[in-house]
Amino acid sequence: MLSFYVHIPYCIKRCGYCDFNTYTPSELQDGATLEIVSNDYIDAVLRELESAPKDQVPTIFFGGGTPSLLPAHDLGRVIKAIKARNGLTADCEITLEANPDSVTQEKLSAYLAAGFNRISFGMQSAQPHVLAVLDRTHNPANVKRAVDMARAAGFQSISVDLIYGTPGESLEDWRSTVTEALSLDIDHISAYALIVETGTKLAAQIKRGDLTMPNDDLMADMYLLVDQMCNDAGLNWYELSNWAKPGKECLHNIAYWKSANWWGLGPGAHSHVDAKRFWNVKHPTAYKQKLFAGESPIADSEDLTAEQLRDESIMLAIRMRTGLALSLLTDAAKENLEAYKSSGHLEIVGDAIQLTAQGRLIADRLVREALA
Amino acid sequence: MPAIPIAKAPQPAATNPAQIRNFCIIAHIDHGKSTLADRMLGITEVVEARNMRAQYLDRMDIERERGITIKSQAVRLPWRSGIDGQEYILNMIDTPGHVDFTYEVSRSLAACEGAVLLVDCAQGIEAQTLANLYLAMENNLTIIPVLNKIDLPNAQPDKFAAELARLIGCQPEDCLRVSGKTGDGVAELLDQIVAQIPAPVGDANAPARALIFDSVYDSYRGVVTYVRVIDGRINPREQIQMFSTGVRHEALEVGVISPEPLPSKGLGVGEVGYLITGVKDVRQSRVGDTVTNYQNPTKTALAGYKDPKPMVFSGLFPLDGADFPLLRDALDKLQLNDAALVYEPESSAALGFGFRCGFLGLLHMEIVRERLERESGISLISTAPNVVYRVMLEDGKEFIVTNPSEFPDGKINYVKEPIVKSTILAPSEYIGTIMELCQERRGTMLGMDYISEDRVEIRYTLPLAEIVFDFFDQLKSRTKGYASLDYEELGDEEGNLVKVDILLQGEAVDAFSAIVHRDKAYSYGVMMTGKLRELIPRQQFEVPIQAAIGSRIIARESIRAIRKDVLAKCYGGDISRKRKLLEKQKEGKKRMKMVGRVEVPQEAFVAALATDADIEKIKAARKQD
Numbered sequence: 001m002l003s004f005y006v007h008i009p010y011c012i013k014r015c016g017y018c019d020f021n022t023y024t025p026s027e028l029q030d031g032a033t034l035e036i037v038s039n040d041y042i043d044a045v046l047r048e049l050e051s052a053p054k055d056q057v058p059t060i061f062f063g064g065g066t067p068s069l070l071p072a073h074d075l076g077r078v079i080k081a082i083k084a085r086n087g088l089t090a091d092c093e094i095t096l097e098a099n100p101d102s103v104t105q106e107k108l109s110a111y112l113a114a115g116f117n118r119i120s121f122g123m124q125s126a127q128p129h130v131l132a133v134l135d136r137t138h139n140p141a142n143v144k145r146a147v148d149m150a151r152a153a154g155f156q157s158i159s160v161d162l163i164y165g166t167p168g169e170s171l172e173d174w175r176s177t178v179t180e181a182l183s184l185d186i187d188h189i190s191a192y193a194l195i196v197e198t199g200t201k202l203a204a205q206i207k208r209g210d211l212t213m214p215n216d217d218l219m220a221d222m223y224l225l226v227d228q229m230c231n232d233a234g235l236n237w238y239e240l241s242n243w244a245k246p247g248k249e250c251l252h253n254i255a256y257w258k259s260a261n262w263w264g265l266g267p268g269a270h271s272h273v274d275a276k277r278f279w280n281v282k283h284p285t286a287y288k289q290k291l292f293a294g295e296s297p298i299a300d301s302e303d304l305t306a307e308q309l310r311d312e313s314i315m316l317a318i319r320m321r322t323g324l325a326l327s328l329l330t331d332a333a334k335e336n337l338e339a340y341k342s343s344g345h346l347e348i349v350g351d352a353i354q355l356t357a358q359g360r361l362i363a364d365r366l367v368r369e370a371l372a
Numbered sequence: 373m374p375a376i377p378i379a380k381a382p383q384p385a386a387t388n389p390a391q392i393r394n395f396c397i398i399a400h401i402d403h404g405k406s407t408l409a410d411r412m413l414g415i416t417e418v419v420e421a422r423n424m425r426a427q428y429l430d431r432m433d434i435e436r437e438r439g440i441t442i443k444s445q446a447v448r449l450p451w452r453s454g455i456d457g458q459e460y461i462l463n464m465i466d467t468p469g470h471v472d473f474t475y476e477v478s479r480s481l482a483a484c485e486g487a488v489l490l491v492d493c494a495q496g497i498e499a500q501t502l503a504n505l506y507l508a509m510e511n512n513l514t515i516i517p518v519l520n521k522i523d524l525p526n527a528q529p530d531k532f533a534a535e536l537a538r539l540i541g542c543q544p545e546d547c548l549r550v551s552g553k554t555g556d557g558v559a560e561l562l563d564q565i566v567a568q569i570p571a572p573v574g575d576a577n578a579p580a581r582a583l584i585f586d587s588v589y590d591s592y593r594g595v596v597t598y599v600r601v602i603d604g605r606i607n608p609r610e611q612i613q614m615f616s617t618g619v620r621h622e623a624l625e626v627g628v629i630s631p632e633p634l635p636s637k638g639l640g641v642g643e644v645g646y647l648i649t650g651v652k653d654v655r656q657s658r659v660g661d662t663v664t665n666y667q668n669p670t671k672t673a674l675a676g677y678k679d680p681k682p683m684v685f686s687g688l689f690p691l692d693g694a695d696f697p698l699l700r701d702a703l704d705k706l707q708l709n710d711a712a713l714v715y716e717p718e719s720s721a722a723l724g725f726g727f728r729c730g731f732l733g734l735l736h737m738e739i740v741r742e743r744l745e746r747e748s749g750i751s752l753i754s755t756a757p758n759v760v761y762r763v764m765l766e767d768g769k770e771f772i773v774t775n776p777s778e779f780p781d782g783k784i785n786y787v788k789e790p791i792v793k794s795t796i797l798a799p800s801e802y803i804g805t806i807m808e809l810c811q812e813r814r815g816t817m818l819g820m821d822y823i824s825e826d827r828v829e830i831r832y833t834l835p836l837a838e839i840v841f842d843f844f845d846q847l848k849s850r851t852k853g854y855a856s857l858d859y860e861e862l863g864d865e866e867g868n869l870v871k872v873d874i875l876l877q878g879e880a881v882d883a884f885s886a887i888v889h890r891d892k893a894y895s896y897g898v899m900m901t902g903k904l905r906e907l908i909p910r911q912q913f914e915v916p917i918q919a920a921i922g923s924r925i926i927a928r929e930s931i932r933a934i935r936k937d938v939l940a941k942c943y944g945g946d947i948s949r950k951r952k953l954l955e956k957q958k959e960g961k962k963r964m965k966m967v968g969r970v971e972v973p974q975e976a977f978v979a980a981l982a983t984d985a986d987i988e989k990i991k992a993a994r995k996q997d
Binding site: 192262271312367371 | 937961
């Protein structure tokens with residue numbers, strides 16, 4: 001089996017906190033329309049696809065950037081090509097990341113027709129002042145409209161992404177955001193603590209002292225709140241930052257966390273095939289040039305040692321509800337972790353370690369203990 | 373010109389003592405001693421103009437950078453007197469001037485018949501100069517008062533001539549006025565050295581007796597021992613003997629410094645020079661010891677020999693534990709050149725393996741640390757310096773404590789600490805400020821005198837521990853740098869002293885234990901617990917930090933349990949990045965120190981001990997990584 005990630009490196013505008021590999025069309029080509037850029041780009045992606053293994057495909061995920069910026073027929077070309085070449089499993093999950101502002105009823109129907117069956121909206125917050133700090137363009141009311149349209153179009157699985165811990169966001173702000181998200185009657189929520197990446201506009205504002213990051217205690221309370229509210233609404237945590245109704249977990253992301261094989265198409269995209277990780281050149285222009293010149297777009301790669309593979313699986317498994325198999329741990333690690341059992345950070349469920357909500361908040365620390 | 377070509381000058385081992393004048397220069401840092409010495413080398417033409425460089429005699433980088441003299445030098449200067457036209461040999465013995473090296477200074481003085489008291493006539497005499505002046509007077513040296521830097525626009529030669537005259541009991545007009553910088557008055561000074569300082573007197577036929585006033589390790593030649601011959605003669609190829617140890621060596625080479633080493637046929641009565649025996653360790657050639665002839669030894673040693681006595685102790689630890697063997701090698705090597713340095717291995721729960729080192733004083737400590745870091749490339753962290761305590765238990769057992777963590781438990785009868793007699797010279801406007809500082813630091817006033825109309829000498833007894841803490845920095849900052857300090861040992865005195873431990877989750881952290889006066893225990897405890905609370909990362913449980921005297925808690929802080937330590941996002945491209953971060957953290961975890969169940973990065977301990985200067989150094993090192 002081989003999952004596919006398809007990177008769409010375009011946004012209408014870059015958000016202040018974002019350090020993803022994305023560009024506005026005008027950054028790339030003077031005067032070119034989005035249609036031209038898009039068509040050209042998809043041609044390159046299809047070239048790259050030719051070098052991927054031909055295993056059957058259980059999931060495809062279009063991320064970005066803003067995939068919903070590109071017309072359905074362009075994205076559809078990729079799905080069609082993968083289907084023709086590798087074959088899709090019967091229940092293949094195909095996700096589109098979408099900006100609530102850039103969708104219309106017609107567009108959503110077209111995506112569904114192109115093969116998408118799951119959609120994830122970047123909601124981030126229901127509070128205008130929080131969205132303003134994040135430098136997001138959308139009107140909070142658009143989210144409900146977009147979700148309703150997606151449901152009307154026939155999407156079976158709808159998710160929203162939320163961000164907490166934005167400068168100026170109170171616990172009450174966050175509570176109303178989560179309340180609003182749950183009121184959309186969706187089946188999946190991802191909630192991430194804001195990470196201030198160096199080089200972003202947000203980092204500069206914080207450095208200047210214009211904005212102040214909330215302290216870790218507030219962040220922790222926000223996490224506990226969303227976890228509690230989701231669970232109460234019947235969305236269970238299945239990964240540290242992800243909650244879903246039973247059967248609506250994102251299979252694509254689970255593939256990452258279970259160290260399955262997956263191929264990332266597009267500039268800067270990472271792949272993992274067997275014990276090897278590799279990643280493409282970062283800039284879309286360089287990426288296209290390489291492929292059209294018949295060269296590999298791979299920038300670099302690493303062959304994972306047995307120890308690295310083990311470290312990765314510990315680091316990923318500990319984040320999941322299915323937990324970390326005790327068999328992966330050394331005696332020293334088990335001894336290290338023992339103290340965290342009594343302090344209420346973890347529980348032993350069957351032959352695996354499962355983190356409590358308090359434990360998930362210090363998961364990185366627990367990983368360090370588990371790697372001993 | 374009064375200079376005499378070296379080849380035509382009286383030769384070593386063939387110079388009549390009546391033609392010899394041995395002198396040293398007593399001066400404070402920055403008062404122009406090295407510049408004057410340079411000028412003397414130039415005027416007597418022992419150094420050609422084209423070979424001249426500033427601070428010619430200060431050979432160590434540290435000496436040149438700091439403008440201080442650590443090691444003595446002795447230069448043979450031929451000179452034809454402008455007064456009587458006769459040929460003379462002047463031996464200039466350059467000495468350290470710092471309080472840490474008082475013993476070394478006293479031995480240099482003992483090698484001379486006279487001293488030039490050099491005072492910057494824009495600043496006046498400083499406390500350490502005054503102390504060395506008294507030392508010279510006790511040694512019955514002829515003092516020639518000299519005011520330097522008369523070329524400076526703010527020079528006040530009349531004022532300071534009066535000050536010097538009062539101190540040494542001469543007339544103000546007896547003070548010579550020179551400028552080391554321009555050379556003004558330097559030839560006259562050399563003539564006065566000839567005229568005023570007595571020639572050495574000794575018995576040429578008696579068994580050899582020579583005073584060691586310094587010894588220096590040279591990696592090519594082994595130990596170079598500087599001596600002043602009192603009686604008899606030291607000849608090359610003869611067997612010599614060190615009086616204190618009885619050890620016999622062959623004098624492989626004997627010579628004079630002019631100012632490069634120049635082998636000679638020997639050294640006669642009153643002469644100053646060097647000898648080389650091939651030994652590799654300066655402790656075999658102790659300052660103050662008497663060199664004699666093995667076949668025909670003297671029965672009486674020269675007076676005044678003392679073993680070096682460390683006054684200040686501190687733990688030195690490599691920042692990187694893997695550098696411990698390098699540190700040991702560096703200390704071993706440094707000890708070859710520093711007989712006063714003592715050390716023994718020490719292990720600290722907080723800092724790992726290092727050495728407990730004993731020093732003559734704070735400057736000595738700083739110099740040793742700097743030389744270790746510089747010469748071996750190791751980054752070091754040192755624990756707060758402390759003095760030597762004598763602890764008497766009620767059961768009559770006595771402990772000598774050089775490390776606070778070794779302070780004995782049990783019922784204590786009394787604790788004694790070293791006391792010094794300190795002399796502070798300062799403008800009179802600071803009398804109040806200085807008295808206030810001395811009172812805060814448990815001082816007892818001994819007396820005060822005006823040395824000129826607006827400058828005073830204030831005398832206090834003070835616990836050495838207070839000086840070692842930050843007395844000098846405080847004195848300088850509270851008097852805008854105008855006050856100077858000197859001190860000498862007065863013995864031990866009982867003090868109301870307690871040991872304060874710093875406990876992390878109930879376990880004492882050795883590196884932070886301190887012996888302090890009971891009145892200051894609380895403020896030390898509050899300061900240290902507060903510092904550690906800032907520096908130690910949050911753990912999965914709450915960690916109390918306490919300061920305690922015995923079992924009594926005097927201050928308390930706590931580090932709240934950690935709430936959040938996780939990166940929320942972990943998708944495809946994040947995985948490599950995150951794993952690499954973890955690999956790095958795994959290495960970091962190896963550098964963590966465990967205090968009970970508390971995990972502390974070594975950096976936290978280091979930062980808690982570090983001075984501001986240390987922190988700058990650590991930052992600079994990080995930038996290079």
